[in-house]
Amino acid sequence: MGTTTYDAAVAQARDLLRWCSPLRTELWAGRLAAGLEPGEVEPFLRRLAQDRGAESRLTLAALAAVHRAVEGASGASSVKGDDRGSRPYTLAGSEVAGPLPGWVRRMTHVTCEGGWYGKGDPYGEQTLAALSFRYENGKEPHLLVVGIDQVSGGLAVDAVVEEVKFLDGLELPAVDPGVVAGRVLDAFELGDRIMGAVVADTLPAVRPVALARAHAVPDLVRPAPDDTVARFRDLPDLPGGREAFEKLVEFVGDRPLWWSPARVSRFLTSWLPREAILSEAGIAAMPEVVRAWSRFSGGHRAVLDQVEADAPRLAALMADESLAGLGKRIAQNRHRS
Structure with missing residues (x-):
């Protein structure tokens, strides 16, 4: 750990002591931790503890505050991938000696005021989970927005903390905050289980604050459900329609x-022939069911055009037994015997 890093942190902490902003300090602590290499953490914390100056004490307190919630301070299940990395910060922060301004104690002590969740793009390839907060004294309202990549399985790939008015341009439907926070934690947990997951370069700096905020939401729902299918009311009244749906x-x-032209094509031309056993009525009803679902999912012209391009081939593809996967072949053989 170079002297430059330490000196820069102390200088920045000096500015933060003048600003008296819990939010700025939390975000700074996240960026500071993200910029340290694993081998630099312990020497950095040790030097801060030896210094005992107000700037060093603030730095230790801020790093501890934003990482303490990652260990499940709210009582919810924590994200295991970050537990080990959080422990040095929380231990060092517990040894902070000397007085600090009262506003420092407000860090991470926030009230959630709303939750929103929906598509981040027309096809839902990325969804956005948003939660609004303010501190217990009513100050510094802010919005956490986490981008969750659906194509990669539903993992968190980016996050920002913005002013609440940032929500105005997102057009996200309101959702119970406990469900939204559960989805945020689910998305980070999934990312920890995937080796080499590709995320935005900016995510590590915001991650501790994002996790702290998600843990601060009461009545967390894990795993978080999705009511999209339950809201679908336009199933065509056709023989085999329910089976197809x-x-x-x-x-x-x-x-x-997530319903894009590529996903439509995969469903009609690959997944169904490989995985699905359907009656003739189910096969015949499938194109109209997919059209109805596509209209419900936004009615985008490119999606509907893809349905029209692929649907005429469905019956022939379903009849081609060479396309069936192993599981489907085993199921078919059981049925025939």
């Missing part, structure tokens, strides 16, 4: 907002 629901799984 059940296969569509199986395909979209826990990522029902």
Whole structure:
């Protein structure tokens, strides 16, 4: 850990002591931790503890505050991938000696005022989870927005903390904050289980604050449900329609907002022939069911055009037994015997 890093942190902490902003200090602590290499953490914290100056004490307190919630300070299940990295900060912060301004104690002590969740793009390839907060004294209202990539399985790929008015341009539907916070934690936890997950370069700096905010929301729901399928009311009244829709629901799984031309094509030309056993009525009803779902999912012209391009081939593809996957072949052989 170079002297430059330490000196810069102390200088920045001196400015923060003048600003008296819990939010700025939390975000700074996240950026500071993200910029330290693993081997630099312990020497950096040790030097801060030896200094005992107000700037060093603030730095230790801020690093501890934003990482303490990662260890599950709210009582909710924590994100395991960050527990080990958080422990040095929380231990060092517990040893802070000497007085600090009262506003320092407000860090991470926030009240959640609302939650929103929905598509981040027309096809739902990325969804956005948003939560609004303010500190317990009513000051510094702010918005956390986490980008969750659906194509990669639903992992968190980016996050920002903005003014609440940032929400005005997102057009996200309101959702119970406990559900939104649960989705945020689910998304970070999934990312920790995926080796080499590609995320935005800016995410590590915001991550501790994002996790702290999600843990601060009461009545967390884990795993967080999605009511998109339950809100679908336009199932065509056709023989085999329900059977076809059940296969569509199986395909979209826990990522029902993602419905792009590429996903439509995969469903009709690859997944159904490989995985699904359908009656003739179910096969015949499937194109109209997919059209109805596509209209419900935004009615985008490119998606509807893809349905029209691929649907005429469905019956022939379903009849081609060479396309069936192993699981489907085993199920078919059981049925025939």
